Amino acid sequence: MPKKMSPFGTGLAAALVAALTLTLSGCSMQTTAPGSARRDAASDAKGSFGQVDCRRAKCIALTFDAGPAKDTPHLLDVLKEKKVPATFFLLGRDHVLKHPGTVRRIEAEGHEVANHTWTHEILTDREPDEIRAELEKTQRAIERITGKKPRLMRPPQGRTDDTVSGICAELGLSQILWSATAKDYSTNDSALIRKRILDQAGRDGIILLHDIYPGTVPAVPGIIDALKDRGYTFVTVPQLMAPAEPEPGTVYRP
Template identity: 80%
Template sequence: MFLKTKPTGAGLAAALVTALTLTLTGCSSDTTAPADVRADAGSDAKGAFGPVDCRKAKCIALTFDAGPGEDTPHLLDVLKEKKVHATFFLLGKNHVKKYPETVRRLAAEGHEVGNHTWTHKILTDHEPAEIRTELERTQNAIARITGKKPRLMRPPQGRTDDTVSEVSKELGLAQVLWSATAKDYSTTDSKLIEKRILDQAGKDGIILLHDIYEGTVPAVPGIIDALKKQGYTFVTVPQLMAPAEPVPGTIYRP
């Protein structure tokens, strides 16, 4: 997850399990639910709706971290077939730079392209200048490929604080956490990944997966089909907030 597309090893997996389990409770109490900003949006709000109005529909956002990777093109084929748009939080150094055509395709096919830092450093462990570098390098790399800088970022391991929020605000980035995770870094069992997501899915939720792990992409068709049968419509994170728009620096979590 940190530097390789398909990391292995029990030690790394255990460390990731511990870290991401901790972040499910969040690193900051100052979070905002997308549904709340959507409900509070005034008549002058300009957020773009997706396939439905999430004020009325049962919406959920599918998000992928730490790519793109070698399996991402297949994932894009699946999403295209299922008519689903997702939000991708991309790593810069060994992913955006390595797979520029995939990044270009993500944007061209209507997915939301977000920032997951340059090298997956834990931002809360660093000074503002280094936080800025981690985010800004990825902003610029994505913009060179797609012509547009991201407006969303996901801090590695969900770790954020006031300093991270301030730098994010300066760079025009809203922060996006999650409500459901499969812990797909700890298993290659696609059926288990699917079950974990279905067990946690809820209206206005944000699903966290990784398109760099072996068991994840094969689990996606089943997740989509099952949730559609339950009446969910898949939207990007900004569409989940519409007609409100993401506010730079704000931490969003369902």
């Protein structure tokens, strides 16, 4: 049986399992589905659909949390070979700062670079100044490397509230949750990770994976190939909701 591993420690890994289960079973915050945002903007004839019109294409967004890490360059090779864009929610202190070249490459290869806080603190447990610092530090670090501030963030463990949302609005950040998770923090079994995602995948969905765990990146080629065979088109999160623009502070969840 594969050994469980977590760079955050066993205590946080256990908390992550419980929190993700709670989050996915129901969110008390008001959320907006990317498809709904797209339809509302399209009906008002606002904005551009860009390269993909997800009204017609069967779109899905592939996202990766908590990197970059040592396996991220290989993941980028896979995405480049298969012509798949993704959205990367990056951690600041121990990841962005340690892998600036990888951050630069993520941006250069057309992926969406997003914010996953500075140290993976649970924002709803923190004071407003601490929440702001967790997000602002990562914003500044990414901007120094890429020249751009992220417009998306993902709250650790999916935990958010009105205070977090208000600070995100001030910082120009939309909050992005998900519809499919492999719980890859709990297993290194790539076949199981692939199966879990394929079982949960749906149109206008957002897939949550972590490029920091050993079983995840090896599972990605099979996930991509199987979903392409089902007729899916991979897009970034902003492309999923185009022509709508991500609205700062809003919580998006399929």
